[in-house]
Amino acid sequence: MYNQIKLHEVIYKTEELLNISDNRYKITIQIANRAKRKKYEDLDIIDDPNIKPIIRSILEMVDEIKQPEIIGD
Template sequence: MQNINEYNKINSNQITYKTEELLEVANNRYKITVQIAHRAKRRKYEDIDIVDDPLVKPIIRAILEMVDEITQPEIISD
């Protein structure tokens, strides 16, 4: 999994590109949207003791993580 500091370097154009990349591989846009929302909600409450970077909101982090998992399947097989 990517380091959170790497996410800090991502600008809004890259986030948009990654979101489109995720939606392209999704069979169902509604389902992927719900999955992202659930992951973001879990992350928000799991990381409650960690000071969140205001630039990397839980929803953005969830999108980036899901794109990484789809484009780099080796990170979840470890």
């Protein structure tokens, strides 16, 4: 899904996430915590070793906020 991510896409998504959020500090902490969890949870799963956990977390959070139907209840 996130293979061949380009730098400008990551920057755009990061800015989009920061603009959507009410509190930049809080969203930054959420991204960092998610990335830390992913680093250790996905140790066995090697989807694409080139995509760092922080980038994957940012992209996932933007998708979750913009498309809440993908989360599932």
